[in-house]
Amino acid sequence: MIMKNKYIPIHYNNNYYLYDCLNKYLFTVDEKAYHEFKNCDNNRLLERINKSTSLYPKSDKNNNIFHVLSTINTINNKKLYIYPEFQRKNVIESIIRTQHITLEITELCNLNCIYCCYGKLYLKTQHNQIGDKNRITDFLKKILYLKANNQIITDLRISFYGGEPLIQFDTIKECVEIACSILPNVNIKFAMTTNAVLLDKHIDYLIMHDFDICISLDGNKANNQYRIFKNGKQSFETVKKNIDFIQKKHPIFFEKNISFSTVLHNKSNCIDACHFFSQYKKEPIFSYLSISGTKKRSKKFSEINTQHQYNEKELENFKLDYPELYKSLFSNPNDTIYSWGRNRVPKNLNELFKEEQYIYPGGSCFLFQNRIFITVNGDILLCEKSSRKFKFGKITNKGFTIYLKRINKYYHDIIEIYRNQCTDCYKCFSCPKCYFSSHDEINKGLCICPKEQAIKEMNDIVNSKL
Ligand code: SF4
Ligand code: SF4
Ligand code: SF4
Structure with a gap:
């Protein structure tokens, strides 16, 4: 086509x-x-x-x-790239070569954040499993032995994901030991996202292994009010105490390895957050609530998922103080001509298609080119942002069960959507949309950019930038 x-x-x-x-x-x-x-x-x-x-x-x-x-x-005029029919060996080869493994080591958490995507505002997709240490370490071993047996020695990142990963600290320790012993010659970087409630207890070990740590915190106490313990008490003071402790006791590690992640909702805003984190000489990474999988017509979700109304003065000052953040939060996400028209060039596909002849259908990962995500149950997904329904296989006692039929259908469906709805979209040559994480939006056609919108966006960009 x-x-x-x-x-x-x-x-x-x-x-x-x-x-x-x-x-x-x-x-x-x-x-x-x-x-x-x-x-x-x-x-x-x-x-x-x-x-x-x-x-x-x-x-x-x-x-x-x-x-x-x-x-x-x-x-x-380019041809639409059509995915090849995958064989089991293609999928295994992609697992072998992936450079980022994310392990969900527990579904449990010591907090009960009101907006948590595993909480009341969302349809239940998980079952609060604690995560069995032996099973999880076995999942990791199976992937790492695949790499070792194929002599893959490229850098590797292993991230721990939850729930709250630190409540399963023994699992983390064992995974670190296993990884270092199976791949002694590989440069492995360990990482985690944590709510920091237990960070003071485990910081020495995390420093010893040079973990990258991303702490979730929404700003000052008022901004952070949705992040509560199970008994309803605020988590802010506990988390702040731990952050201050690490900054004071381990300033170099704090500066190099600690980052922050902030959710924007009706009680938080980027100005307060930047002001709060400036005491640590940090700028947080901002995100919004996930809209996929929410309970239909949840008033509470709509209420929480509204944004602070910034006045002109606030925006002006923010733009002066944090120009890069301003650009990423308030400009049109495609606010340069180059990015508007940028083709995403997938990695690791050299053998499979000639880039210059084809247009690639959207921004979805091609198998495990970015990472592999393993759930507490051993389900294999592309990443933690992917909808849980897009399973690629399962790790069991016996090894890897690959869901070939399903995988081929996912990629077939992407092409069908592209053929049917995306040809009219003016962003079809620069589409960054991931089918696995933005499935609902794509399926409902919410992201289509018709000609009028394209003209408006492009004229806005040019007239505000040049
Ligand atoms: S810390 Fe994260 S996983 Fe735990 S309740 Fe809050 S949002 Fe959910
Ligand atoms: S969100 Fe999509 S493109 Fe991004 S890592 Fe996950 S699967 Fe890949
Ligand atoms: S309709 Fe959506 S998925 Fe299709 S090209 Fe446009 S932005 Fe991408």
């Missing part, structure tokens, strides 16, 4: 341009051409130009933009 190029007319500073979505070119055009592309259907217009109808006499063609475009269009 051929994906036809798309052009977006832009009016800037009394000049007219066409933006070539596929090649990321800006062509200068005259006003007439600008209006042609603004008012006519892109495909029909290009067809007319190609056929050289009376609209553009042949004599003008050598010099006019339409001839250039029709030539580029003929050369550059």
Whole structure:
């Protein structure tokens, strides 16, 4: 299937341009051409130009933009990349080569955050399993022996995920020992995301193994009020005490290895959070509540999932103090022409397709190119953000059970969606959407960028940036 190029007319500073979505070119055009592309259907217009109808006499063609475009269009229309039928060996090979293993070591947590995606606001997808140490270490061993037996010695990252991973500290310790003994010549980086309630107890070990630690905290006490213990008490003071303790006792580790993650909701905001974390000389990584899997029509969720209304003065000051954060939070996420038209180039696919001929369908991972995520039950998923329904297999006592039929269907479905709904989307050449984590949004067509939206976005970008 051929994906036809798309052009977006832009009016800037009394000049007219066409933006070539596929090649990321800006062509200068005259006003007439600008209006042609603004008012006519892109495909029909290009067809007319190609056929050289009376609209553009042949004599003008050598010099006019339409001839250039029709030539580029003929050369550059790309084929939609169709995934190959995966065999078991492809999936195993991808597991062998993955450079990031995330282990869910427990579903339990010592907090009961009101917005937790395993809590009351979401449909139940998990069963609060503590996580069996022997099983989890066995999952890890099975993956690491695959690497060892195939002499893979590239750098590896192993992350511990929960619930709260520190409540299963013995499992973490054993996994670290196992990894270091099975892959002694591999540079392994260990990491975790934690609520920090138990961090003071285990910090010496974590420092000894140079863990990267991301602490979840939503800012000051008022910002943090949804992060509570099971008895309803606030967790803020406990967490802050632990953070202060580590900063004081281990300043170098604190500076190098500790980061913060902040959820934005109706009680938090980026200004308070940045102000709060500036005492630690840190800027947090911001995220929003996950909207997938929420209980339908939950009023509480809608209430929590509203954002602080920033006034102009607040935004102005924030932009001055934190220009990069401002850009990532308040600008259009695709706020440069380059990123708007950026093709995602998948890794590790050299043997499978020729990049220059194909357009890749969206931003989903190709098997385990980014990471592999193993749940407490041994289910194999692409990552922790993926919907739990997209299982790729299971690790059992006997080894790896690979769900080939399901895997092939996932990738087949991605292509079908792309064929049916994405050809009209102006972001089809730069689509970053991941089918596995944004399934609902894609399926409902919420992300389609029609021509009018493309024109508006691109004109906003150009007129605010250049
Ligand atoms: S710390 Fe994380 S896992 Fe635990 S309740 Fe809060 S959001 Fe959920
Ligand atoms: S969210 Fe999607 S693209 Fe990102 S790591 Fe997970 S599966 Fe891959
Ligand atoms: S419709 Fe959505 S998934 Fe398809 S190309 Fe557009 S942004 Fe990507």
